[in-house]
Amino acid sequence: MAHYKIAILDLNKGAFNWGITCFKNLIKEWQIINNQEIEVKVFDVRVKNEVPDTSYDAYISSGGPGSPLEENDDVWAENYFSWIHKMEQWNNLQYSPKRHVFFVCHSFQLLCRYYKFANVCKRKSRSFGIFTCHFSANHSTEEPCFKNLINPFYIVDSREFQVIDDLEDYIHYKDFEVLALEKNRPHVPLPRAYMSVRFNPFFIGTQFHPEANIESMEYYLYNEQNKSKIINDYGLEKWENMTKILHDDDKLIKTYHTILPNFFNHALLK
Numbered sequence: 688m689a690h691y692k693i694a695i696l697d698l699n700k701g702a703f704n705w706g707i708t709c710f711k712n713l714i715k716e717w718q719i720i721n722n723q724e725i726e727v728k729v730f731d732v733r734v735k736n737e738v739p740d741t742s743y744d745a746y747i748s749s750g751g752p753g754s755p756l757e758e759n760d761d762v763w764a765e766n767y768f769s770w771i772h773k774m775e776q777w778n779n780l781q782y783s784p785k786r787h788v789f790f791v792c793h794s795f796q797l798l799c800r801y802y803k804f805a806n807v808c809k810r811k812s813r814s815f816g817i818f819t820c821h822f823s824a825n826h827s828t829e830e831p832c833f834k835n836l837i838n839p840f841y842i843v844d845s846r847e848f849q850v851i852d853d854l855e856d857y858i859h860y861k862d863f864e865v866l867a868l869e870k871n872r873p874h875v876p877l878p879r880a881y882m883s884v885r886f887n888p889f890f891i892g893t894q895f896h897p898e899a900n901i902e903s904m905e906y907y908l909y910n911e912q913n914k915s916k917i918i919n920d921y922g923l924e925k926w927e928n929m930t931k932i933l934h935d936d937d938k939l940i941k942t943y944h945t946i947l948p949n950f951f952n953h954a955l956l957k
Contacts, residue, residue: 689723690725691725691744692725692728692742692743692744693725693726693727693745693747693951694746695711695729696738696746696767696770697730697732697733698767698793698794699749699751699752704750704751706749706750706791708903709900709903710747713898713943713951720948721952723955728743732748734763741773741777743786744954745788746774748790748791750791750845750896751792751793751794753793754809755807756800756809767797768797771801774786778887787891787950787954789832789892790890791892791896792846794892795850795892798890798892799884804863804886805851805881806850806851808848808851809848809849810847814846814847814869815844815845815917815920815921816843816921817841817929817939818841819841819842820839820841820842820867820869820883821838821870822838822866822868823865823867831949831953832950834945835949839870841932841939841941842882842893842942843895843896843904844896846894850884850894851879863886863887864884864885866883868882881894897942897946899939899943900940901933904929904933904939905930908926908930
């Protein structure tokens with residue numbers, strides 16, 4: 688039995704977030720299915736200025752609150768961008784094995800800023816809910832993290848910011864591959880946000896939350912305070928639609944059991 692180490696970078700700024708629990712659950716499920724031994728360590732990036740070293744076999748960098756545009760001078764942000772650079776150096780200097788990193792939501796936005804990729808900006812209104820997400824027109828069918836994923840697939844989206852570009856040739860931009868786009872809104876004359884990008888053979892990110900599962904969403908949706916806010920902000924129909932989608936095997940559950948498990952397969956069993 689192999690022994691692997693996985694680092695989770697927590698960017699939740701000290702607030703409880705189901706995402707970290709979901710990451711741990713996914714790792715535990717993958718460990719059991721593949722009969723592997725996994726050691727997990729969580730690093731508090733924004734409160735304790737913690738970042739992992741390069742000794743871990745795989746890394747997940749979480750979502751989190753706040754603006755990705757206002758963190759230029761924060762000590763934690765300097766440490767975080769320095770950590771990204773160290774991971775790049777490790778992978779570029781022919782060290783073996785390579786270190787794979789998955790960037791989620793806030794981390795995805797920060798990585799786009801790091802690479803000066805596209806336009807990270809504030810949305811006119813918050814995007815929140817369970818939506819369809821679509822492969823880009825020519826996304827690679829060889830993308831390991833999307834293997835066996837249907838098109839369109841369902842995602843949990845919760846963001847006030849976005850990564851967009853007015854360029855029509857979005858498929859290969861500065862050697863990055865745009866894998867997925869937000870739902871098509873023909874009545875909205877705005878660019879569709881990039882929802883997933885393969886930045887290099889070892890870095891991949893999603894604007895959405897691939898770790899979201901039934902338990903975490905039920906906890907959120909059935910909390911009376913959250914339920915009232917969703918109904919007040921978006922209407923009862925939207926709340927009801929989200930609760931119905933949760934238990935469909937080909938929707939959110941499919942995404943949960945596909946993207947990050949595929950990432951672990953690719954990062955650890957390659």
